[in-house]
Amino acid sequence: MENxxxxxxxxxxxxxxxxxxxxxxxxxxxxxxxxxxxTSASVLLLTLGSGLGLISTSPWPGSGASxxxxxxxxxxxxxxxxxxxxxxxxxxxxxxxxxWVGTHDHEAFFRDTAHGFVTWALATIVLAALIAAAAAAAAxxxxxxxxxxxxxxxxxxxxxxxxxxxxxxxxxxLFRSAQADPGESASDARAQATRILTKGLAxxxxxxxxxxxxxxxxxxxxxxxxxxAEKRVDDAVAQLTAAETKARQTADAARKxxxxxxxxxxxxxxxGAFIACAAAALGGQERDxxx
Numbered sequence: 001m002e003n004x005x006x007x008x009x010x011x012x013x014x015x016x017x018x019x020x021x022x023x024x025x026x027x028x029x030x031x032x033x034x035x036x037x038x039t040s041a042s043v044l045l046l047t048l049g050s051g052l053g054l055i056s057t058s059p060w061p062g063s064g065a066s067x068x069x070x071x072x073x074x075x076x077x078x079x080x081x082x083x084x085x086x087x088x089x090x091x092x093x094x095x096x097x098x099x100w101v102g103t104h105d106h107e108a109f110f111r112d113t114a115h116g117f118v119t120w121a122l123a124t125i126v127l128a129a130l131i132a133a134a135a136a137a138a139a140x141x142x143x144x145x146x147x148x149x150x151x152x153x154x155x156x157x158x159x160x161x162x163x164x165x166x167x168x169x170x171x172x173x174l175f176r177s178a179q180a181d182p183g184e185s186a187s188d189a190r191a192q193a194t195r196i197l198t199k200g201l202a203x204x205x206x207x208x209x210x211x212x213x214x215x216x217x218x219x220x221x222x223x224x225x226x227x228x229a230e231k232r233v234d235d236a237v238a239q240l241t242a243a244e245t246k247a248r249q250t251a252d253a254a255r256k257x258x259x260x261x262x263x264x265x266x267x268x269x270x271x272g273a274f275i276a277c278a279a280a281a282l283g284g285q286e287r288d289x290x291x
Contacts, residue, residue: 025111027097031119034096034280038089038123043130045081049074075261082265082272089123090116090276094283108288109281116280120273189217197236201244206237 053074058064065073093115100108193214200206215229222229 025100026118027093027115030093030097031115031122034089034091034093034115034119035122035126037092038085038119038276039126039130041085041088042081042123042127045077045084049077049081052077071257071261075264078265079268079271082268083275085123086120086272086276087279089119090279091283093119094280094285095287097284097287099288108284112281112284113277115284116277117273119280120276124269186221189221193217197240200237201240204241206233211237 053070056065056073057070094112097112097115100111103111196210196214197206200210211230211233215226215233218224218229218232219226
């Protein structure tokens with residue numbers, strides 16, 4: 001194998017010169033310029049999208065775009081923002097970098113694509129930092145507002161953490177009689193029925209004993225027959241269970257929509273990186289055409 005140290009170097013004026021340039025292949029000024037342009041374009045387009053979103057919504061029933069439409073348009077807009085900003089930043093990086101004299105076309109193409117990728121990465125980091133700072137500021141405002149409740153309340157909550165909580169339902173069970181008390185006030189009966197139904201929704205079932213007792217409370221306060229009171233209880237439990245199921249379905253749909261939006265955002269970012277690389281290669285090629 002030939003010793004690299006023995007490889008002949010070009011000789012100019014009696015002095016040998018190195019085959020490699022002493023300058024780095026990375027044009028950081030061009031990268032920084034492209035990243036600044038991409039970040040600014042992202043902020044501008046996101047602000048514009050927020051304004052358009054506020055215009056398309058309305059607090060009045062039956063007017064404005066639906067929540068599903070707003071979500072779909074927001075996802076499309078975020079993808080467009082990523083692609084436009086990445087393309088702009090990458091193209092400017094390719095056009096603004098210095099010309100590499102004596103560099104093979106394949107090497108220049110690789111360098112340009114690498115510059116576009118670094119520009120995209122830097123702009124993404126800066127934009128993520130800006131979003132994180134805004135979120136931290138909003139969270140800090142909430143923390144300061146909560147702190148105004150006083151250290152005494154915080155200390156009381158901290159002391160209560162290791163202990164099990166006793167609900168009003170548990171206390172009601174201790175004093176529940178075999179039959180509902182007809183002399184019980186309406187407010188007490190309503191409060192007790194509320195606690196029973198709340199407990200039932202939390203455990204996804206209202207026991208037969210609880211249903212019978214609530215029916216007794218209703219019959220004692222309204223004067224209706226026990227079977228009719230039991231029917232009222234069954235209807236109320238069915239309605240509350242349906243509302244609870246609908247709320248859970250809505251929450252599950254929101255979870256799936258958030259997961260889909262997250263995946264689409266990640267994919268759009270990957271495509272944005274590719275667009276930045278391609279735009280930088282195009283900008284670099286046009287830069288070399290005009291020495």
